[in-house]
Amino acid sequence: MTESRVAIVTGAARGIGAATAKRLAEDGFAVGVIDLDEKQCAETVSAIEAGGGKALAVGADVADAEQVQGAVDRVAAELGSPTVLVNNAGVLRDNMLFKMSEDDWDTVMNVHLRGSFLMARAVQKHMVEAKWGRIVNLSSTSALGNRGQANYSTAKAGLQGLTKTLAIELGKFGITANAIAPGFIATDMTKATAERVGMSFEDFTNAAVSQIPVARAGKPEDIANTVSFFADERSGFVSGQVIYVAGGPKA
Template sequence: MNSRVALVTGAGSGIGAGTAKALAAQGNRVALVDRSDRAQAVADEIRESGGTAMAVQADISDPDAVTQAVEEVTATLGPVEVLVNNAGFARDNMVLDMPLADWDSVMATHLRGSFLMLKATAPAMREAGWGRVVNISSISALVDGDRANYVAAKAGLEGFTRATALDLAPFGITVNAIGPGVVVTEMTKVSAARAGRTLDEHIEVQRQSIPRGRVGTPHDIARAVLFFTAEDADYVTGQVIYVSGGPHG
């Protein structure tokens, strides 16, 4: 495949880090954007393996930070051709007990951040007549309890995917989404603690609901990203695929 410039948000750990590594392994030049400084270690690992990568620390809910980050990536690696909107976090609570700040912060990163990143990168894709955007949603977009903010944000992200796919299709840009099921990341530890379980106990409880009989890994999601971002995947757009080990609640 051609070497492309790929930008992955939330790339400091978990699905974002796994996706960045997978894209780099295919020869792409990868920019890892994260709110923390953890992406630097992932970028270093990619470079040590012979790949091309850079880390940028930025809050993607901040328009100025997004503009600055994309300008820095463009100056160093070239115009962004592949965007993976992965950044996100959970602030779970029963809706009646949910602070407004937790609602706003989740919406700001998942939805506002994805919008800002698309606005900042899609013009170069339009000019080139080629682009790939992949939004990382969640199986929780279908339904989940005690996390109305997260469910609403992910459901909104899927609607955003379909709408922007229509807007950008004439310019050779595809927009798709992936909805991971249970994938073991740093967020899994938080969920386990909230449920009053050890990490191993929590994983086992989750595993029992999955038809495939195992929990997911960042690699499982990265493989789906590689499909959507492939050179010859230009007839697939506006789609949401759930990578979740089979239908389950």
């Protein structure tokens, strides 16, 4: 493996991204913590540093090519060449099709799909030079279809196609690309969804859990643990795969 132990996690200010950044730091990576607002990354960075790790907060809009390149260059200059990329940044603009605006559609596509493409394109150079790399894209069980999420489910399905293509193109350079499709994970984002549909978070969670075979809600750490495996040397023969971390086959 390359000596560079630097990872980048997008959308890492909270939720799954923050848990993933902390876990990768525990695994020995210096972590570029990227989110739209650099100040929002302070908590994640502080937690990593308190545990003896190294992290850098970087503010960037992943849908903006210039900001993405600037963020990756800054991580490379201050922490070292990144060889692990976790594309986690995401937004929700849920609505039924007849009420969904073009802006609702474009915003979700830009953050999830364009953002993951731009980040992968910017970081792959460092991985190719190192002859080792790991790309992990965050999909969702919504990729299988979900009422009120024409935009989000399309973007999350698209990420699975991107993942498989990156695996094919980059494999010869020692780079793997895999996707994780979380099911119901208790985060600020799912709390916001509960509010939008007019339910208490407890009732919303209980309704979700009733459909999950392992009979509990997912935690951000459940996803972070799976990222940890994909980012590790041990997963070198696993590429182009989508793993549903959902407490069941399609929860």
